[in-house]
Amino acid sequence: MNEIVEVTQIFKALSDKNRLRILKILEIKPLCVCEITDILGLATSTVSKHLSILKAAHFIFEQKECKWVNYYLNQSTQMPYVREIAELTRNWLKNNEIVLEDQRKAALSDRMKICHKQ
Amino acid sequence: MNEIVEVTQIFKALSDKNRLRILKILEIKPLCVCEITDILGLATSTVSKHLSILKAAHFIFEQKECKWVNYYLNQSTQMPYVREIAELTRNWLKNNEIVLEDQRKAALSDRMKICHKQ
DNA sequence: ATTATATTTCGTCATTTATCGAAATGATGG
DNA sequence: CCATCATTTCGATAAATGACGAAATATAAT
Numbered sequence: 340m341n342e343i344v345e346v347t348q349i350f351k352a353l354s355d356k357n358r359l360r361i362l363k364i365l366e367i368k369p370l371c372v373c374e375i376t377d378i379l380g381l382a383t384s385t386v387s388k389h390l391s392i393l394k395a396a397h398f399i400f401e402q403k404e405c406k407w408v409n410y411y412l413n414q415s416t417q418m419p420y421v422r423e424i425a426e427l428t429r430n431w432l433k434n435n436e437i438v439l440e441d442q443r444k445a446a447l448s449d450r451m452k453i454c455h456k457q
Numbered sequence: 458m459n460e461i462v463e464v465t466q467i468f469k470a471l472s473d474k475n476r477l478r479i480l481k482i483l484e485i486k487p488l489c490v491c492e493i494t495d496i497l498g499l500a501t502s503t504v505s506k507h508l509s510i511l512k513a514a515h516f517i518f519e520q521k522e523c524k525w526v527n528y529y530l531n532q533s534t535q536m537p538y539v540r541e542i543a544e545l546t547r548n549w550l551k552n553n554e555i556v557l558e559d560q561r562k563a564a565l566s567d568r569m570k571i572c573h574k575q
Numbered sequence: 576a577t578t579a580t581a582t583t584t585c586g587t588c589a590t591t592t593a594t595c596g597a598a599a600t601g602a603t604g605g
Numbered sequence: 606c607c608a609t610c611a612t613t614t615c616g617a618t619a620a621a622t623g624a625c626g627a628a629a630t631a632t633a634a635t
Contacts, residue, residue, distance in 0.1 A: 342553045343474050346546075353468040355593080356461050372612060382595050387613055389593090406602050406611055420549060427541055428464075435460045473623075490582060500625050505583055507623090524581055524632050 349420055352396035353428070357381065358389050362398060362412070363438045366429065367445040371407035374448045378441050397421045407450065467538055470514035471546070475499065476507050480516060480530070481556045484547065485563040489525035492566045496559050515539045525568065 352358060357379055364378060376386045390410055393399045397418045399410050416422050432438045470476060475497055482496060494504045508528055511517045515536045517528050534540050550556045
């Protein structure tokens with residue numbers, strides 16, 4: 340794939356409101372799909388698709404933990420463009436109401452409450 | 458418009474191969490629509506649309522000169538996010554073949570030759 | 576004034592994207 | 606093993622996007 344197209348893929352990954360929300364949420368702490376789904380209020384399949392796009396662009400990575408799939412910000416990515424833009428945008432949207440509310444929810448998130456198990 | 462959506466608009470503007478090519482071309486020098494069209498090899502109306510998207514996102518601005526509309530990189534934009542990302546991506550794609558060829562053409566571009574007038 | 580040139584706007588079309596729900600997959604716990 | 610839960614994949618749909626050519630607009634040249 341041409342490097343120009345690679346760059347467009349990076350920007351496309353950041354071109355969706357809900358994917359930006361996911362990245363800002365994961366700044367708080369790693370979360371599983373059901374926690375992110377609960378915060379965003381979208382269908383699970385939609386969130387899964389967004390996560391796969393962010394993962395393909397190397398903004399996040401996943402790690403299995405029991406029956407959950409946890410997603411982490413990929414802050415040590417070896418992709419220079421991705422790292423640069425992730426560092427830059429980390430300082431963006433710091434006072435946005437939606438982002439702050441999402442992050443508040445993320446901080447309080449407890450998968451045991453969400454996921455029908457004690 | 459919510460700030461998150463504003464940010465997605467910035468990234469959407471950068472999510473197209475031909476718009477990235479336009480930004481890299483304008484690094485060399487300001488150009489009119491017909492010169493950019495000649496370099497990209499697209500329909501004039503397509504190029505005009507791309508320019509309007511980049512202008513709406515404040516990456517470029519236009520200035521009339523006789524019968525031409527010249528487009529300039531908006532390096533002194535008052536939009537902080539746009540300026541930051543423009544500065545960052547200015548260092549990207551420096552060795553890309555397509556970009557280098559476009560820039561070579563831009564450097565040699567002469568609207569008098571392209572636009573049916575001596 | 577009329578014609579020619581440069582650009583934008585409009586209408587159309589094909590492709591991509593975001594979303595959902597349902598079905599499939601994978602892992603856990605009884 | 607079977608039932609449950611978490612997640613992904615698939616199929617459908619509506620909306621957005623990028624492309625073109627034609628028409629409209631604006632300016633310049635004759």
